Amino acid sequence: ETGVTQTPRHLVMGMTNKKSLKCEQHLGHNAMYWYKQSAKKPLELMFVYNFKEQTENNSVPSRFSPECPNSSHLFLHLHTLQPEDSALYLCASSQVPTDTQYFGPGTRLTVL
């Protein structure tokens, strides 16, 4: 569980706020991912980074802005979100994109 950490664990924000989610992996991996899990829905892949370069954007609205300053850190910047964006946001990492992915505990986001 300490391999991939996410902060904060819970976040409540208004639609006009700007906030950021942080993910850090301590596994020496080179690929990192953001997933979204809405209530009673399967996980949806949002973004993939490999060696700090974004390799996939799964048609995510521009109000979600990822940033990967190095292979160990991944951020998701949030602005002008909608209530339907309320969900569990999960970060994962893997050695390379074809390898086993390990997940963090998630950030439970509520947009009011």
Add this chain to the structure above:
Amino acid sequence: DAKTTQPTSMDCAEGRAANLPCNHSTISGNEYVYWYRQIHSQGPQYIIHGLKNNETNEMASLIITEDRKSSTLILPHATLRDTAVYYCIVFTGGGNKLTFGTGTQLKVEL
């Protein structure tokens, strides 16, 4: 990636083996079978994966049929803490997408 079919829910008595089935009849030769579980509102936890041979680790065993069209995850001595949703996923890795379905809700009871 190929699609998987799992029962919606299963019950198991604590201390007994939990056998979770998965059908993946359209699996390709280069696709691995992965198992993850997710305890309520936590991140998915990797359990085990395999290609053709049966696999065992400290958490579970994975039995893959010879034709690779189905597999079974075995938790040898289930505990209450094993109550979770278990996801069977077939994955090549080439498309990056680890596609989670609806999984099996395993409930371990006293």
